[in-house]
Amino acid sequence: xxxTQDRYIAAPGTAPLVQxxxxxxYFPGVVANQDVDLDVLPGEIHALLGENGAGKSTLMxxxxxxxxxDAGEITIDGYAKEFATPLDAIAAGIGMVHQHFKLVxxxxxxxxxxxxxSETPRLASARKLxxxxxxxxxxxxxxxxxxxxxxxxSTGEQQRVEILxxxxxxxxxxxxxxxxxxxxPAEARELFKALREFTxxxxxxxxxxxxxxxxxxxxxxxxxxxxxxxxxxxxxSECNPRMLARLMVGRDIVLADMRQRPPGAAPRSAEPIxxxxxxxxxxxxxxxxxxxxxxxxxAGEIVGIAGVAGNGQRxxxxxLTGLRRIASGRIVVDGAPIGAGDAAAFSELGIGHIPEDxxxxxxxxxxxxxxNAVMREYKKPPIGSGGLYRSGAATLLAREIAKAADVAVxxxxxxVRNLSGGNQQRLVARREMRIAHKVLxxxxxxxxxDVGAINTMLRYIVELRDAGAGIVLISEDLxxxxxxxxxxxxxxxxxxxxxxxxxxxxxxxxxxLMGGRTVRKEAA
Amino acid sequence: xxxGLRLQRLPSVQPGIALAxxxxxxxxxxxAASIALLVAGEDPIALGAQLVSATFSSTFGMEDFGxxxxxxxxxxxxxAVGQQIGIWNIGAEGQFLVGAFAxxxxxxxxxxxxxxxxxxxxxxxxxxxxVWILVPTLARAFVGVNELITTLLLNFVAALLVYYVSTGPWxxxxxxxxxxxxRITVEMPEFWGLIxxxxxxxxxxxxxxxxxxxxxRWGYExxxxxxxxxxxxxxxxxxxxxxxTVMLLSGLIAGVAGAFELxxxxxxxxxxxxxxxxxxxxxxAVLARNSCVGVIFTxxxxxxxxxxxxxxxxxxxxxxxxLAMTGAILFLTAIGDELAHYRILRAGSTRA
Ligand SMILES: Nc1ncnc2c1ncn2[C@@H]1O[C@H](COP(=O)(O)OP(=O)(O)OP(=O)(O)O)[C@@H](O)[C@H]1O
Ligand SMILES: [Mg+2]
Numbered sequence: 043x044x045x046t047q048d049r050y051i052a053a054p055g056t057a058p059l060v061q062x063x064x065x066x067x068y069f070p071g072v073v074a075n076q077d078v079d080l081d082v083l084p085g086e087i088h089a090l091l092g093e094n095g096a097g098k099s100t101l102m103x104x105x106x107x108x109x110x111x112d113a114g115e116i117t118i119d120g121y122a123k124e125f126a127t128p129l130d131a132i133a134a135g136i137g138m139v140h141q142h143f144k145l146v147x148x149x150x151x152x153x154x155x156x157x158x159x160s161e162t163p164r165l166a167s168a169r170k171l172x173x174x175x176x177x178x179x180x181x182x183x184x185x186x187x188x189x190x191x192x193x194x195x196s197t198g199e200q201q202r203v204e205i206l207x208x209x210x211x212x213x214x215x216x217x218x219x220x221x222x223x224x225x226x227p228a229e230a231r232e233l234f235k236a237l238r239e240f241t242x243x244x245x246x247x248x249x250x251x252x253x254x255x256x257x258x259x260x261x262x263x264x265x266x267x268x269x270x271x272x273x274x275x276x277x278x279s280e281c282n283p284r285m286l287a288r289l290m291v292g293r294d295i296v297l298a299d300m301r302q303r304p305p306g307a308a309p310r311s312a313e314p315i316x317x318x319x320x321x322x323x324x325x326x327x328x329x330x331x332x333x334x335x336x337x338x339x340x341a342g343e344i345v346g347i348a349g350v351a352g353n354g355q356r357x358x359x360x361x362l363t364g365l366r367r368i369a370s371g372r373i374v375v376d377g378a379p380i381g382a383g384d385a386a387a388f389s390e391l392g393i394g395h396i397p398e399d400x401x402x403x404x405x406x407x408x409x410x411x412x413x414n415a416v417m418r419e420y421k422k423p424p425i426g427s428g429g430l431y432r433s434g435a436a437t438l439l440a441r442e443i444a445k446a447a448d449v450a451v452x453x454x455x456x457x458v459r460n461l462s463g464g465n466q467q468r469l470v471a472r473r474e475m476r477i478a479h480k481v482l483x484x485x486x487x488x489x490x491x492d493v494g495a496i497n498t499m500l501r502y503i504v505e506l507r508d509a510g511a512g513i514v515l516i517s518e519d520l521x522x523x524x525x526x527x528x529x530x531x532x533x534x535x536x537x538x539x540x541x542x543x544x545x546x547x548x549x550x551x552x553x554x555l556m557g558g559r560t561v562r563k564e565a566a
Numbered sequence: 567x568x569x570g571l572r573l574q575r576l577p578s579v580q581p582g583i584a585l586a587x588x589x590x591x592x593x594x595x596x597x598a599a600s601i602a603l604l605v606a607g608e609d610p611i612a613l614g615a616q617l618v619s620a621t622f623s624s625t626f627g628m629e630d631f632g633x634x635x636x637x638x639x640x641x642x643x644x645x646a647v648g649q650q651i652g653i654w655n656i657g658a659e660g661q662f663l664v665g666a667f668a669x670x671x672x673x674x675x676x677x678x679x680x681x682x683x684x685x686x687x688x689x690x691x692x693x694x695x696x697v698w699i700l701v702p703t704l705a706r707a708f709v710g711v712n713e714l715i716t717t718l719l720l721n722f723v724a725a726l727l728v729y730y731v732s733t734g735p736w737x738x739x740x741x742x743x744x745x746x747x748x749r750i751t752v753e754m755p756e757f758w759g760l761i762x763x764x765x766x767x768x769x770x771x772x773x774x775x776x777x778x779x780x781x782x783r784w785g786y787e788x789x790x791x792x793x794x795x796x797x798x799x800x801x802x803x804x805x806x807x808x809x810x811t812v813m814l815l816s817g818l819i820a821g822v823a824g825a826f827e828l829x830x831x832x833x834x835x836x837x838x839x840x841x842x843x844x845x846x847x848x849x850x851a852v853l854a855r856n857s858c859v860g861v862i863f864t865x866x867x868x869x870x871x872x873x874x875x876x877x878x879x880x881x882x883x884x885x886x887x888x889l890a891m892t893g894a895i896l897f898l899t900a901i902g903d904e905l906a907h908y909r910i911l912r913a914g915s916t917r918a
Contacts, residue, residue: 365800386802397800406794413790417801420786431786 050085050244057120059084059215059246060105060136065114067100069460071452073270074100078114080265080272082215087237087247089257089278092267093290093492094464095450098250099141101267102217105248106138107131118215137213139204141220141250141463141490142401147193151175151186155207175206182209183236194327196352198225205233209240216240217248220463222256223489226350226518234260252464252492254283266290291494300504300525307342308510310528313377314338315512316362316393316481321371323361330369331357333536339481339512344503345541346527347516349556354536355485355516356398362483362514363395364388375480389418394478396471398485398516404470407459411451414458415440415469418477447472448498464490468499475502478511485516500526520552532556581855587902588853592867595894599887613881617874625759631873632761633831637662638872639768639865640823641847642854644695647775648816649856651792651809657702657717658820659844660724661695665824667728668694670835673750673828674736683752688825695821696814698724703813707806713813721844729837736835746836754830762830769862771819776858788812820844842889846872849896852903868892 060082067075074097082088090098103109105116107125116123118134125131131138145154152171155178156162163170168189175188184202192200201224208216216237222230237247237260251257257264258278265275266289273289287295316339325331331354339345349355360366361373367383374380375391389395397404405414416436420426424435437454444451447468449461458466467490475482484503488496503526507513516533517523523530524544531541532555539555600610621627641658648655655661668690676683702716731747738748754762779785791798791805798805823843832839850868854860875888 364802384802385800386804389802395800402794403796403800406790406797409790409793413786417790417797421783426783426786429783431781431783433780 050242056084058082058117059119060248061115061117062101062105063115063117065101065104065116066112067097067104067109067270068112069452070456072450075104075111075267075270078267078270078272080275082246082248083263084244084246085241086262087241087249087260089261089264090248090250090267091252091254091257091264091286091290094468094490094495095462096267096290096492097270098267099219099462100270102138102219102248102250105131106136106217132211132213135212135214136217137208137211137215138217139201139208139219139221141223143200143204145192145200145203148191150189150191151195151203152188154192154203155210159211178206178210182206183232183239184209196356198229198351201225202229205236214245215248216245217250219250220252220490221249222251222253224351224486227520228350230256252490252496254286254493257286258283268292287493290492295494295497300500304508307508310343311341311510311512313340314374315341315376317374318361319372319374321361321373322369323357323366324369325354325357331536332361334371335361335536335538337531337538337541339514341480341510341512342507343528344507344513344515344526346523346530346544347514347533347538348520348523348530348552349518349533351398351518353533355533357536358533359395359398359483359485359514359516362481363393365395389477392477392479392511393481393483394418394474394476396474396482396484396487398489400466400470401459405458405466408457410455411444411458411461411469412437412440412454415443415454415473418473443472443476444469448495464492464495467491468495471499471502475506478506481512481514482506483514483516486518487515488517488519488522520549524549583906584855584903587906588899591895591898591902594898595891598894599891602887603883608881608883613878617877620877621870621873627873627877629760630876631869632758632765634869634872635866636762636764636768636830637823637827637841637843638846638850638868639772639861640826641820641843642850642861642865642868643768643772643775643847643858644816644820644823645847645851646854646856646858646861647819648812649792649851650779651788651812652795653706653809653813653816654714655699655717655813655816655820656714656848657699657720657844658816658823658847659840659842660717660721661698661817661820662824662827662844663721663724663728663840664694664698665691665821666694666828666835666839667724667731667824668697668821669825669828670731670736670747670750673752674747680752684754684829687750687752687829688822691821691823691825691828692818693821695817695819695824697817698821699813699817703810703817706813707810725837725840728835728839732835732837738834746834749833750829752829753833754826762826764826764830768823768826768865771822772858772862775819779858784808784811820847846892849892849899852896852899871895 058081062078062080065075065078078101092098100109104111107128107130116125123134146157149157152168152175155175156171172188175186179186184206186199186202186206192203201221221233225233241247249261258281261278263275264278264281264286266273268290318335318337321332321335322330323332347355347358357366361368364383364385364387372379380387401407412433416425416439419439420431420436425432425439440454449465449468461469471487487503488499491499503513515523515526524547527544529541529543530547530552532539532552534556603610603613621631641662644658645655669687672683672687672690676686698720699717702713702720705711705716706713733745736747737744738746741748754764757763757765779789787798787803788808790801791803791808795805827839828835846868850861850864853864871888871892878888
């Protein structure tokens with residue numbers, strides 16, 4: 043909030059870069075947008091806030107030509123525009139980084155940056171493209187490994203590629219849909235610096251986020267959507283978190299204190315319920331991603347795994363849920379060793395998994411909400427007795443899960459990708475919690491959720507613990523980890539360091555561990 | 567330069583648009599054929615009317631037509647079933663041939679009463695189809711070898727095999743023909759006129775496949791595996807095992823088609839017995855958008871086109887013209903399907 047010195051000040055009376063007027067968009071059974079007005083001025087970072095399903099992504103999809111509005115006008119730089127396609131929008135200087143990335147997984151970073159770009163030199167060698175990519179990365183201050191394939195990258199790294207891809211095309215209006223959901227605080231700061239630099243040249247940013255602190259820090263103005271309508275637009279300097287939360291939800295949000303154990307809660311079990319003994323595992327590329335990990339999860343406790351994404355988090359959650367074979371070591375559930383790499387056996391034992399990438403592995407985006415919702419329970423009655431799949435019963439269960447997850451679904455036969463990002467996350471989380479009698483492995487469970495939903499989600503996790511499940515909470519959000527965990531371990535370059543009791547933790551220490559430095563043993 | 571024309575790919579296609587694209591493809595081909603006929607001095611409308619009446623207003627016509635429907639539904643079903651899990655079975659032709667071959671072996675060399683031999687013949691056909699897709703299946707499931715090439719190549723081997731036995735060791739030494747086996751004594755019972763029970767059975771098989779996919783746990787797992795293999799693995803589904811069963815099932819259906827063709831329609835094994843049904847099955851499935859119920863209708867449509875070709879032959883128009891027409895329909899449908907994914911942009915608002 044202090045870095046105002048090089049802010050671009052638009053001359054009074056300058057036309058807004060973007061002007062939306064009376065935008066409406068309807069989907070069957072849903073009013074995604076109605077009567078939405080939005081002005082974005084040159085040089086400003088304009089935040090868009092709203093609950094899950096409020097219509098933020100839809101509005102931006104309209105501005106970028108992915109959807110056509112059912113009513114309303116788009117004016118860019120004072121000229122009325124109609125975007126028949128995203129390319130029209132790109133040509134008008136509008137670029138967007140989506141909530142779900144659209145990179146080609148099997149291509150390198152350099153290839154993805156240059157894909158479908160008119161300035162890509164014809165017949166350029168891989169080396170040439172990589173050199174160009176490096177130059178772009180330097181220019182926009184976004185570090186990417188030009189020759190790495192996308193599927194080798196962490197989610198945070200993939201996002202930098204997406205942003206670079208847009209900036210390279212000389213966008214003047216950059217739209218970021220929940221960009222920091224997948225970034226570490228340090229990465230987020232880097233991003234903000236890049237954004238400030240970008241707007242200081244008279245460009246504008248539209249920034250969708252559920253993190254209020256961050257919105258207050260980075261934005262100049264804030265527009266709030268609720269139920270598809272615009273509720274208010276304010277200068278950020280007039281805003282505070284409470285008021286924003288109230289505007290979004292329409293009521294006050296009481297943040298629960300998660301550390302208290304209610305009377306009657308299950309105590310931490312003496313014996314671990316899930317145990318990794320000297321487990322090593324490879325990543326998809328065959329490199330060792332986990333080195334000699336030993337970890338005990340007891341019933342009735344939350345073990346936080348801190349660390350920067352890409353240090354083995356993905357592989358750890360895979361190993362804990364039977365999705366990945368282990369190279370050496372042993373996995374013991376309830377005292378009995380279990381064969382790794384048999385996801386069905388793990389889930390039947392009562393181990394649930396909220397995966398880090400819901401769209402790639404947790405859901406089949408093209409299939410119906412019902413089919414996706416019952417993925418864990420389709421074998422059980424009433425859906426799956428006698429080798430049958432009763433779709434009526436599946437829809438009923440899906441309805442129940444959606445209700446518990448607080449997701450409004452107009453039609454359970456529609457593809458699950460039609461749900462808003464946060465609502466997909468809620469659905470997956472509820473689905474997994476239903477089966478997690480023993481253990482829940484939750485990777486970034488609050489990613490993409492709105493303030494109220496995060497609160498609810500964390501409360502459910504705590505309730506699950508109090509009911510006697512062991513929780514592994516993988517997160518980059520230290521505050522969340524400290525607020526919830528009974529113990530915290532740090533994952534760095536595939537090694538697990540320390541499993542400190544929460545009461546004995548100081549944040550500095552964790553920070554050091556996350557950066558790979560060992561802690562001097564302190565006399566306890 | 568074509569700088570101004572660009573395409574944007576959408577993730578999914580609305581079924582309505584895809585169906586419209588199919589209708590359009592067929593309409594374009596019929597129109598083009600009509601123009602060709604006009605140029606050749608024929609009256610396309612009169613010919614068309616003649617085709618419809620020749621097919622539907624006489625018992626003969628209906629019989630010929632119905633006999634074509636049976637193999638086309640089944641080979642179409644074979645391809646459509648593979649597609650449920652993302653497999654392209656290009657080898658229905660070969661599986662059909664080997665199915666017919668195995669059925670002939672039983673029909674010629676296994677003595678016994680018809681009520682026993684007939685089921686054996688069909689089982690042999692099914693087994694033949696399974697055997698013929700076995701190697702591509704294992705190669706795909708365990709080594710990741712693309713099934714497109716392996717299944718296709720085996721078609722040629724199957725054609726050679728059938729040609730060899732029907733002109734060599736199993737040749738009919740009594741009859742006039744040198745290029746086919748003797749007539750097998752058992753045959754499929756008739757259902758309506760010359761049309762044998764293969765027709766209702768084929769339709770039932772298609773309906774059963776659709777029902778199993780929609781209403782069984784196995785079908786659920788297969789559909790999930792086909793839609794997103796990593797999500798299926800995450801749900802604990804044995805994706806590889808399902809790929810194997812689905813591919814074998816696909817081969818089985820094509821093999822049964824071969825057995826029906828042999829025991830119900832042709833009665834003796836000969837080189838051209840497959841009549842391209844395997845390849846046409848790809849088209850039947852594509853036109854049906856891989857819907858198992860849909861192949862019943864597109865199979866009928868394809869049979870009508872083929873039958874028209876045979877009738878046109880009597881008018882001095884060669885069958886290759888009809889093959890060209892079917893090829894053109896498939897070609898245009900494939901293009902239409904791709905196009906349905908895209909939106910075409912005008913150059914107007916694009917900066918260079
Ligand atoms: N293609 C679609 N078909 C049907 N409904 C859709 C489609 N896209 C979005 N919706 C619906 O429109 C509403 C708004 O969705 P949108 O994705 O814009 O929400 P959002 O504000 O971005 O939420 P989140 O914070 O969860 O990402 C939701 O109810 C969603 O289910
Ligand atoms: Mg969204």
